[in-house]
Amino acid sequence: MTYDPDVKYQKSHEWARKDGTLFTIGISDYAQDSLGDVVFVELPEKGKVVQKGEAFGVVESVKAASDVYAPLSGTIVEVNSKLKEDPALVNREPFGAGWFVKIQASNPTEYEELLSATEYEAFVKGL
Amino acid sequence: MKRTVLYDTHLSLGAKMAPFAGWEMPIQYPAGPIEEHRLVRRSAGLFDTSHMGRFRVYGPGSTQLLDRLLTARLSDLSVGFSRYSLLLREDGGVLDDLFVYRLGEEEWFIVVNASNTEKDFAWFQQWAAKEGPVQLENLSFRFGMIAFQGPKALELLTQITTNEKGDRWTPPERFGWSWVWIANHSDLSTRVRCLVGRTGYTGEDGVEIFPPWDRTPLVWESILSSAQKLGIEAGPAGLAARDSLRFEPGFALYGHELSEDITPVEASLLWACDLEKPFVGREAVLRRKEKGPKEKLVTFVMEEQAVPRAGYAVTDEGGNTVGKVVTGLYAPTIDAFAGNAFVPTDLAISGKTLYIVVRGARKKARVVKRPLYKPAYRT
Known part of the structure; x- marks a missing residue:
């Protein structure tokens, strides 16, 4: 199980990677492993405004459909179009090519409230 | 929650276990259900289906009784062959779908869905009590069940098997069955006598194997290790892959395509009903067919x-x-x-x-x- 130390996490298993006030969002290695083979990812249109904690997409695995929650508030400025053709990218590269969306944060300090890799790993191990 | 005799084997293979019809079963292995599905279509996959129900029905009157309870005609089924059938209530509702193997003139082996094992056994018992001295045995914990399916399954199995005479085993034709000794490729002395039917639920050629319960892990390991030594691509496949593999060729899954609330007419399963002979539920099926579903x-x-x-x-x-x-x-x-x-x-x-x-x-x-x-x- 990988816990990328360069991103921060929330307990619903999404991660955020900071680049100024732009944040790349995806789901953790633990999340993709629990879901199993991902067959479809439903993502919002560019321009959608989301609140922290709001469901902005759905990831469908062979097993089930699961909501994906925004770790930060802001505007979705980019969606990963590659997931349409190859949803299994989420399984293969959860912290890389399997990212979901990019959010222009309206309140970047929300990032500080997220869990570090060490904190998230401890949380996962307690599940 | 019940566990099959292969439970520890699944854990050692890294399976994800989940409840299914009262059993803790492998849903998938590390390869994942999509790759497991492709492996079965491309080469060969091994499934633990020991959760399914297995009965023996025998003794004078057993053939007549089953012919009355099952929608399939049994009188013209030769010893050494098997057939798909439905089990209906009097009102035509589907109690279960099953496979019936003819072991002898008056001896039958029946494989039913895990979720219906108790219900079906009670149904057979109730009719057997009414209709004569038929013997019924629930063998669900006396025999295990493994399905080995895919285009390479028989190529592998014929290299590690012998028949009752000790000669190399020749697979029977589709829906045939035989007693087979299955060995490990590297150790021919540890061999297990199994009932092997050329049947399956994937749309591929292959077999369903019934070893004695305790010897089931030995057969499982023999197949996987022999495949590796012979250079035949094979691996375990879980219930998720089993579902997509049975869906594509159009096989019904009880609780989904079949239930007590529907008849064979709605489920497009009239082909599994011999309307020329009497069976429980026949009149209801004929009425529904006449009226149109x-x-x-x-x-x-x-x-x-x-x-x-x-x-x-x-x-x-x-x-x-x-x-x-x-x-x-x-x-x-x-x-x-x-x-x-x-x-x-x-x-x-x-x-x-x-x-x-x-x-x-x-x-x-x-x-x-x-x-x-x-x-x-x-x-």
Whole structure:
């Protein structure tokens, strides 16, 4: 199980990677492993405004459909179009090519409230 | 929660276990259900199906009794062969679907769905008590059950098996069965006598193997280790792959395509009913057939990208709810989102448009001709 130390996490298993006030969002290695083979990812249109904690997409695995929650508030400025053709990218590269969306944060300090890799790993191990 | 004799084997292979019909079963192994599905279509996959129910029915009158209870005709089934059948209530509702193997003139082996084992056994018992000195045995914990399926399954199995005479085993034709000794490729002395039927639930050629319960792990390991030594690609496959593999060739799964609330007419399973002979439920089936069913089972493929799931509503063009999805999934071999649904007969025509309600949004689907995947052994 990988816990990328360069991103921060929330307990619903999404991660955020900071680049100024732009944040790349995806789901953790633990999340993709629990879901199993991902067959479809439903993502919002560019321009959608989301609140922290709001469901902005759905990831469908062979097993089930699961909501994906925004770790930060802001505007979705980019969606990963590659997931349409190859949803299994989420399984293969959860912290890389399997990212979901990019959010222009309206309140970047929300990032500080997220869990570090060490904190998230401890949380996962307690599940 | 019940566990099969292969439980520890699954854990050591890294399986994800989940409850299924009261059993803790492997849903998938580390390869994942899509790769497991492809492995079975491409080469060979091994399934633990020991959770299914296994009965022996024997003694004078057993053939007559089963011929009366099952929709399939048994009188013309030769010893050494097996047949698919339904088990119906008097009102035509489907109690179960099953495989029946003729072991002797008055000896039968029956394999039923895990979820229905107790119900079916009670049903047989009740009729046996009424109709004579028929003997019934529940062998579900006396024999295990493994399915070895795929185009390379027999190529491997014939290299590690001998028949009752000690000669190399020649597989029977489709739906035939025989007693077979299965050995480990590197250690021919540890061999296990199994009932092996050339049957399966994947649309590929292959076998279902019934070893004595305690010896089942030995057979499982013999197959996997022999495959490795012989350079034949094979691996374990879980229940998720089993579901997509049975869906593509159009095989029903009890609790989805079949239930006590529907008859063989709605489920398009009249081919499994011999209406020329008497059987429990026959009159109800004939009446339903005469009248015409209100609903029929159809297979659909999504035209708009979305994953259909069992339980989702089906609507017509106008948005009226007209039916329900009973199986919905990603079908790896045809690379599409697809499913089965019960819909009114006027919509049960290939080419018709249906809408599947996915999280409140209507997604376009098209009724298609069944099956989506033609079984490899059907030429």
